[in-house]
Amino acid sequence: MSVRRKGPRATIVRVFTYLSLVSVAVVVIFPFVVAFATSQKPPTWSCSVEPLFLKNPKPLTPPSCCSPMTSM
Amino acid sequence: MQRIRKIASATVALSLVAAACGGSDDAADESATTDAPAADAPAADEPAASGEKVTIRWRTRPDNDAEAEVYGTISDSIDAENGDAVSLTYEPGTTDGANYQDQLITEIANGTAPDVFWIPGTDIARFQSAGLILDLAPIAAEDGFDTGEFYPEPMYHLTFDPDAGAPGDKLWGLPRDVSTFAMYLNNDLIAEAGADDPRALAEAGEWDWAAFAEVATAVSALGGENKGFAMDAWWGPIGYFIQAAGGSFLNEDGTECTVDSPEAIAGLTQMKAVYDGGLAVAYGESGEAPWKAGTVGMFMNGRWATPGARADANFNWDVVQLPTGPGGTQGNWLFWGAYVVNANTESPSEAFDLVQSLTTADTQASISELGANFGQAPERRCSRGLPWLHPAGKRASVPQRSC
């Protein structure tokens, strides 16, 4: 549809199109990323108030590791 | 005692083997007392000259693969001890696709259920009234089996005669494990909040609802995701509040629902106050995840939560008994599960032998050692009644005595 159009307006449309496609894709993929990330974590990190993707950036010293929200 | 029982059961097993292999003549004198099982033994069906094997299938509901493996190992070792007459197959039950009990009922209806299976104590009456489990009393009587070795509380239910409305000459199974609620504490968080240590309070006899509310308030005051208290929303924790206030779900003889009694309402009011005051993880949400994440001061759960806490908790934790309510009691539950025998089993006697083997102190100790069922106390007892069971192996107070 908008493929054949040219000009700045078409570019905006195209960018907008891709942005919406990507955002939907992110929503679709997200649970799988979460599942993959969980599979990579040791059990101690699987329950964390601040959900983490791969590794907890904070050192393993209680209780700071357990209440990151309070330190934020 | 243990040895005598072992010898006794070995003799019975041997006589059964003899009956199975040699026909009726050889074992006549010994099986004279065992008329019922002899009739049910597979020897009756086929002339098993070559020693037809009896296969007993059994099932539990393991929480994870490691536990399933432990039971598999136990099954193999009992199998090896039993010799060639009986072979055991362990099938770990799952809760993935369907509820464990639902699946069992369906299998029983279709005749494909295992011979021996574990069910929670709360399901015994349901399975019994539907005629799904076997009354083991006749077989136990022949074996001279002593049910007095077990904690009397579960045995009350396991020997309950529904016709008489009281315990009688019945045996619906043998208990595998008992468990109670405890309050799991995040010591670090409680200290950070500057609250009194519930363990000290309990020691001093001051661990009641007021003290509980104080600790919960202090921890919640830390802000953020931190909450003083968490529990899972099912009848157990709710029942604690009712019972500790002096109420009960049902009346004495279990014929009437009494959740609208003043005591019960007082207990539920207290529970609601905890939630309304923002002192607890939102009602209905799983308590375990935030507890493991370290944002919960006190987490009410059974002994079964201990393995998870050991594996996953990244903070100093301990347990304390439940706070005493206005009713003057802890109002704790006794959770237990039992091995029962399928009513349609082809070899009831061998099945009961397996149930006995599974509930010996030795087996239960080795199950504990192998790591499964860790939070649970082996069911055998020596002399004293059921105490409040401290689940943390840290204090090594799991009553592991072989009688």
Added chain:
Amino acid sequence: MSDTITTDTADSADAEAEPRNALGTGLGRQLKLLSLWHLVGAAVSVVGILLARRGGDIELPWMPRYALQGFFSFAFVAHMASAYGIGARARWVRPLSLAVNYLLTLVAAAATLHLFNAFRALGDLGEGLYKAFIPFGVICVGLLWVLLSGQMLTNRPTAVGPQRLRTAGWSVAGLASVWFVLKADPSGLILSIGDSLTRPLALGAIALTVGAALATRLMWSRAAAKHFGSTRATDEALSGLAFLSPNLLGFLIFFAFPLLFSLWVSFFDWDTTNTTRDFIGLENYIRALSIDFAHSSQSNSGTEVLKGGYQVLANLDWFGQHWVIGARDVEFWLSLKNIMVFLLLAVPLAVLPALVLSSVLASKLPGMKIFRTIYFIPSVAGVIGVAIVWGQMFDATIGWINYLLDLLGVSEAGQGQGWLTQPDTALLAMVIVFAWMSFGFNTVLYLAGHQAIPKELYEAAEIDGANTWQIFRRITVPQLRNTTFYVVITTSILALQLFDIVWILARPIAGGPNFATQTPVLTLYQEAFTNNRQGYASSLAWVLFIIIFSFTSFQFRRQRDEATSGGVS
């Protein structure tokens, strides 16, 4: 069968008035045998009926007893009719006899396989394959070489290399086969087959299979077709049915029968454990659908204003009047209400994004294939696993959703929404997961629909100066009407059967909190397996079926009306 056709004198009595068909002597004799075969079959059926009635040595439960009686009665009638029909040279006898013999062949073959422990041997075969996996792999490699060389030899038939390769392939495969046999050790299998061969029952089953197969073949033959004056149409129908039979039989046995059986069960008070079974007519349906309205003087009235056995479904206040709606099965009515809300929310969410996205994806912009693949992933992922992940994400404390909302400043830490545990959002969470799972598949369906839209329409529209929205609204959407219809119907049916997502996601128990996510299929499951009421559960299943059926037929009618009234708007 003999293909030579000569005039039959012996059977002329049978063929008296019909000189149009000459009979082969061989065929005549064979047909006599076949007639006898059917008579014997009828006799055996009578024995079968009697045995099933008496139960023989073993007391059969009532259901197999009736089933066997019905089966043998049917067999008896079919055999007698076939025997008569062959003698009378009736036109209808060929399909009938074919059906009887074909089914008999199947049953006998299955029995034979069973008596030879073939079904268990299949398991052993699997185990043997597992034990001898490496030799099996080597055999495959050898055969692959042979195949490869064959390919090469078609191009250059005289090449030496490929010929050598072929020889090598065969030898490797041959040697590996020996290895395979040694490793897999089929001696047990061979022994058990030998053992079975000495049993008269097993031999009888083989004989029956062969006999029935021969009878089938005889009736199938052209000669028999001519003899019985089969028309071309009948022949074609028979061939069609024969091709269809594997699927058809599977459908009848594993689908149609259980379906009808559940209808039967729904008229009973029937325990899942088979301990109770009382015929109660329509009582199950009455119980499920009973509803009671009562007028009350005060708001929030309870069961006291309702008829006995009814529980409060809803309290309504209309213009200062208080009404109480009660039902005998409150859970079922609540689940109906929930599923309707779910349907209204989930179907648009699963269909509209698919429609829009497919229009974008159908364009020739670069990278569309990647997006297409990504959107499709949730549809192929396992429902249970995906639902568990979503459950983790919805968690109020440690879940991603509340965390992200906190980051965005929408909510405050520690005050996060309990998505799954608050009655007002729990169903919404299910809607989100359902839409997330199904929109990708719908997108693909729409993409297929896009292929069928004539490109001229778009060209014409562009020339006329239509903008993107106008093109979408006036061309794409109307042109995709049939696809939309299909997508809406299938998605709705899926939504009405919502179960697995709720089973995993609902907190603290399935259907919770406070019945906010109770769905009809969940109610049905709980009645059948938790409350042990198979009969009642079956009646709920049929009520649900009727609902889905009427919904679908309503949609079909609307679609047809639209089509006849011109459709494209």
